[in-house]
Amino acid sequence: MSSPAAAPQAPAAAPRPPRSRRWLELGLSAVAVGVAMMAYGLVGVATDGSWPAGILGYGAGLGALVLVLHVAVRWRAPWADPLLVPVATLLNGLGLALIHRLDVARDGSFAERQLMWSAIGILAATALLVVLRDHRLLRRYTFTAMVVGLVLLVLPLVPFLGVNINGAQIWIRVGPIGFQPGELAKIVLTVFFAGYLVTARDTLSLVGPKVLGLQLPRPRDLGPLVVAWLASLGVLVLERDLGTSLLFFGLFVAMLYVATQRVSWIAIGLTLFVGGAVLAWSLFSHVQARVTAWLDPFDAEVYAQSPGGSFQLVQGLFGFANGGLLGTGIGQGRPQTVPYAESDFILATLGEEMGLTGLLAVLLLYLVLVERGLRTGVAVRDGFGKLLAGGLAFAIALQCFVVAGGVLRVIPLTGLTMPFLAYGGSSLVANWMIVALLLRVSDAARRPAPEVPAESSPVLPSEQDASATQVVRL
Amino acid sequence: MSQLTVTALQLGLLVLLWLFVLGVVGVLRRDLFGARPAAPAASSAPPRAEPQDQAAPRPARPRPAAPPAPEPAPRPADQRPRALVVVEGPLAGTRLPLDDSPVLLGRAQDCTLVLGDDYASGHHARLLPAPGSASGWALEDLGSTNGTSVGRGSATSKVSGSVPVGVGSVVKIGRTTLELRA
Numbered sequence: 333m334s335s336p337a338a339a340p341q342a343p344a345a346a347p348r349p350p351r352s353r354r355w356l357e358l359g360l361s362a363v364a365v366g367v368a369m370m371a372y373g374l375v376g377v378a379t380d381g382s383w384p385a386g387i388l389g390y391g392a393g394l395g396a397l398v399l400v401l402h403v404a405v406r407w408r409a410p411w412a413d414p415l416l417v418p419v420a421t422l423l424n425g426l427g428l429a430l431i432h433r434l435d436v437a438r439d440g441s442f443a444e445r446q447l448m449w450s451a452i453g454i455l456a457a458t459a460l461l462v463v464l465r466d467h468r469l470l471r472r473y474t475f476t477a478m479v480v481g482l483v484l485l486v487l488p489l490v491p492f493l494g495v496n497i498n499g500a501q502i503w504i505r506v507g508p509i510g511f512q513p514g515e516l517a518k519i520v521l522t523v524f525f526a527g528y529l530v531t532a533r534d535t536l537s538l539v540g541p542k543v544l545g546l547q548l549p550r551p552r553d554l555g556p557l558v559v560a561w562l563a564s565l566g567v568l569v570l571e572r573d574l575g576t577s578l579l580f581f582g583l584f585v586a587m588l589y590v591a592t593q594r595v596s597w598i599a600i601g602l603t604l605f606v607g608g609a610v611l612a613w614s615l616f617s618h619v620q621a622r623v624t625a626w627l628d629p630f631d632a633e634v635y636a637q638s639p640g641g642s643f644q645l646v647q648g649l650f651g652f653a654n655g656g657l658l659g660t661g662i663g664q665g666r667p668q669t670v671p672y673a674e675s676d677f678i679l680a681t682l683g684e685e686m687g688l689t690g691l692l693a694v695l696l697l698y699l700v701l702v703e704r705g706l707r708t709g710v711a712v713r714d715g716f717g718k719l720l721a722g723g724l725a726f727a728i729a730l731q732c733f734v735v736a737g738g739v740l741r742v743i744p745l746t747g748l749t750m751p752f753l754a755y756g757g758s759s760l761v762a763n764w765m766i767v768a769l770l771l772r773v774s775d776a777a778r779r780p781a782p783e784v785p786a787e788s789s790p791v792l793p794s795e796q797d798a799s800a801t802q803v804v805r806l
Numbered sequence: 807m808s809q810l811t812v813t814a815l816q817l818g819l820l821v822l823l824w825l826f827v828l829g830v831v832g833v834l835r836r837d838l839f840g841a842r843p844a845a846p847a848a849s850s851a852p853p854r855a856e857p858q859d860q861a862a863p864r865p866a867r868p869r870p871a872a873p874p875a876p877e878p879a880p881r882p883a884d885q886r887p888r889a890l891v892v893v894e895g896p897l898a899g900t901r902l903p904l905d906d907s908p909v910l911l912g913r914a915q916d917c918t919l920v921l922g923d924d925y926a927s928g929h930h931a932r933l934l935p936a937p938g939s940a941s942g943w944a945l946e947d948l949g950s951t952n953g954t955s956v957g958r959g960s961a962t963s964k965v966s967g968s969v970p971v972g973v974g975s976v977v978k979i980g981r982t983t984l985e986l987r988a
Contacts, residue, residue, distance in 0.1 A: 356833065363826050370819050377815060381807050415830055422826060468949075534951060661816035686820060693823045700830050707837075713929050714949045 352778075353414035354406055360418035361402060365395045368425020371662055375433040378663025393447070394425055397454040404458040408465070409775035413704050416774070419697050420767045423752035424450055424760070426694070429662070430674075430681050431755050437668040442755050449757035453764035460768040467772045471716045474527025477520045484517035485563075489570055500747060501571040514567075514576045515762035518583070518727055519769070525584055526719035529591035532556070533715070537592035549596060557597070560584040561604045568612055574619065575748035579730055581605060586726045587719055590709075626744040644671045648680035648739050652691075659687030674755040676747060679739045694753070695736070702729040705770050712777035721773045724766050886942045887973045887986035890933065895982030896922045904943075904986075908934035911979060912948070925980025927951045931965070933977075941972025943986070954979050 369391040376384030398421050405412050428450065432443035464470070470477070488494035488501050495503040495510065503510050529536070536553055560581060568577035585601030612619045621640035628634050629642035629649070636643075647670040654665060667673050667681035674681075683691045705725025709718045731748055738745035749759040751766075890909065892900040902909065902919055909918040912930035921930070927950035936944035946968040947954045954965040955978045962978065963969075971977070977984040 353833075360826070360829060363822075363829065367819070367822050367826055370815075370822060374812075374815055374819060377807060377812055415833060418826075419830065426823075658817070658820065661813065662819065664812075664816075686823075689820050690823060693820075693827045696827050697830070700827075700834065703834065715927075716949070 352411050354402075354410065357405070357414035357417055358402055360415070361398050361421050362395075364418045364422035365391055365398060365425060367422055368394060368429055371426055371429035372432060374662040375429060375436055376663075378661060379436055390428075390447075394421070394428070394450070397451055401454050401458050401461075404461050405771060408461050409771050411775045411779040412771040413708060413774035413778065415700060415704050416767050416770055419701050419704075420752055420764065423694065423697060423701075424453075424764075426682075427678060427750075427753035427755075430678060430685070430753070433663055433685070434668055434674045434681060436663070437666075440674070442674050445757070446755050446760070449760045452757070453761040456761050457764040457768035457771075460765055461771060464768075464772055467717055467720060467769065467776060468714060470523050470720070471527045471530070474524055474531075477524035477527065481517045481521035481524055482563075484513040484520060485567060487513045500573045502573045502576065502747075510757075512756070512758035514571075514573070515756075515758040516765075518579065519724070519762055519765055521580065522583065522587075522720065522723040522727060525587045526716050526723055528556070529587055529719055530715040533591045536588065536597075537594055549594070549600075554600070557584070557588065557600065557604070561608060565608050565612070568608075569616075572616075572618060573747060574622065574744075575731075575734055575746035578734060578746060579727065579748065581608075582730045583723060583727050586730070587723045590722045590726075591715075591719055622744040622746070626741060629741065644677065645739075645741060645745055647671070648677050649741065651680040651684035652740070655684040655687045655691075657688050659683075659685050659690055661685060675749055676735070676745075676754065677739060678750055678754040679736055682753070695732075698728065698732045698751070702726075702732075704774070708770060708774040708777050712773055714776075717773045717776060721770060721777075724770055728763075728766065885973050885988050887971075887975075887988060889987045890919070891985050891987050892919075893976075893983050893985050895980070897982060904933075906935050908932055911984075912950075921979060921982050923980040923982045925952050926982065930954065930979050931977070933971070936968075936970060939970035939972075941970055941975075943971050944968045945971045945975075945977060950979075952980055 369387055372390050373383050373387045376382060376387070398417065401417060405417065428443060428446055431446050435441060435443045487504050490504075493504045493506070494501055495505045497503050502512050502514050504513055505511075536549060536556075564577040564581040564584075567573055567580065581601070582605075585598060585605075588597045588601070589595070613623060618640065621637075624634055625640070625642035625645055629646050631642075634642045635646055651665065651667055651670055654660060659665070662685045665681075665684040667684050670677045670680050679691070682694060702725045705721055705728065709721035709725065712718055712721060728751055731751055734743070734746055735748050735750045735754075737743040738748075749756045751763045752760065888904055890902040890904055892898050897919075900919070907918075910929060910932050911917060911919050911921060911926070912928050913921055913923065913926045914928035917929065927948070929948045930950040931954045932946045932948055934944055934946065935942060945954065945956055945965055947965040955962045956965050956969060956971060957963055957976055958974050962976070971986055973986055973988045975986045977986075
């Protein structure tokens with residue numbers, strides 16, 4: 333195992349200079365904008381018979397925004413991962429086109445607002461990249477992040493500020509602008525988890541009793557996990573939001589595992605999760621309704637029941653079935669018959685109009701996004717960065733699983749949005765900020781030369797790429 | 807526009823989408839498997855002392871008994887260090903020649919010098935060529951749990967950030983003590 337790992341460390345034998353791949357990023361981003369433009373144009377082609385007038389403006393707008401981000405990356409994070417921006421751009425652009433398509437069918441105006449939120453999101457990511465020069469700075473704010481995260485979580489419960497929409501108390505409304513603080517809390521709490529676990533790692537991975545070949549932690553070290561469990565149960569009970577609750581607890585357990593490398597945390601976490609889930613199921617009618625709709629969606633009584641029936645889920649499934657392998661074609665299906673097709677059920681729209689082929693491509697892109705995040709976590713050299721990148725990537729993965737699993741009836745439906753694709757301002761801004769953080773960490777991970785005190789002479793084009801290459805062996 | 811054109815365009819979108827995906831996957835593939843230097847010349851093989859590797863005949867085997875290298879007494883700091891020697895700890899006697907590559911120290915398997923030391927972090931510290939400093943090398947702590955200290959003789963100090971080191975510098979990582987020799 334030593335020779336392949338050692339190979340990149342021999343500068344004489346490896347003349348290949350490490351590449352930042354910025355031009356690749358630009359090229360792929362251009363293709364991504366092209367795909368989004370084509371999807372947008374096809375809505376017009378299929379419904380009106382001609383290319384829509386706004387297609388060039390749409391392409392130019394999206395392109396300009398991405399270009400701003402690209403320039404910021406060149407300027408402030410020149411060694412960042414080249415795939416994050418194009419993949420996020422494509423998902424966002426495709427989502428815009430699909431939302432526009434639903435607007436055409438229903439005379440809505442979601443697409444304009446989504447475009448505005450995309451702009452805000454990309455500019456927020458740019459700002460974050462410019463302002464935050466080193467992700468390790470975030471570690472200083474570990475406990476500030478905890479307080480801010482908890483406040484953000486509790487904010488929707490504040491009277492006059494929180495709004496109850498569709499039974500879930502997860503919105504706040506200030507003047508005309510509604511926002512889901514839980515989405516931002518996701519990022520802030522990931523920062524907190526990373527900062528906390530990097531210091532508590534040693535305690536939490538101390539030797540404990542061994543039961544059935546599983547190294548268990550000491551009972552008194554269970555505290556943080558129990559606190560996280562109670563907090564996410566609190567979110568579930570008080571805000572009636574299944575998705576956020578599941579996301580936070582899963583995120584914490586996953587980061588605990590990454591930090592300590594002990595399988596027992598996953599076992600304990602899953603046990604607590606099952607306990608909490610059964611408890612919630614037996615106590616709350618809205619959870620029971622979700623489970624019933626999941627198990628017996630085609631039961632006539634469950635289907636007809638409103639609210640809380642399986643109408644939405646089944647309509648989505650009909651959409652997927654109608655789409656088949658290649659889809660009906662954009663603008664040629666009837667995705668508008670699914671309630672909330674633009675947000676929670678955007679995947680049903682995608683599956684109907686672009687078929688399994690399009691759906692798999694999009695799911696693959698999510699997989700790539702997650703892979704790049706995890707890879708960044710493996711390659712970066714500081715523990716905080718590892719946990720941060722791993723946590724953010726896992727948050728995307730878990731969110732995709734929860735949404736796609738819910739829509740495809742693998743698990744009960746919960747109210748989360750598909751990152752980048754679905755309509756939702758808070759979610760879009762938060763996900764672009766996650767991309768910005770991953771760009772920042774991956775810049776540190778892929779940067780070829782260490783920052784030595786004297787930056788006088790150009791550094792050797794050599795070794796540090798080794799860490800990016802070595803991870804292959806793990 | 808005829809139905810045929812529209813269908814062709816719809817399929818074209820799927821093709822374009824998949825071309826994008828394949829392009830992305832191509833980058834992943836190159837990242838994972840590609841672009842490795844064909845055959846690293848044996849002469850310039852990198853310094854890598856790995857005590858677990860029993861098969862490799864290397865000059866860096868631990869030689870516990872005799873003083874590892876009868877080097878002359880520490881010289882003025884302006885001389886470039888040529889080797890990193892473990893003087894105390896589980897790996898005592900290991901000698902790692904230094905060329906122009908940075909050396910990663912820690913417990914993780916991908917380190918240049920894998921310290922079998924429970925008090926060292928996975929990626930504990932890094933020794934790297936610093937063209938700006940007099941001795942030409944700098945030591946950087948990588949956010950290790952127990953810290954790194956460096957000094958000459960009895961005066962040691964905790965490393966935070968990056969400090970210049972030279973011949974005669976003694977580096978303490980966990981229970982391991984390393985020394986830079988000419």
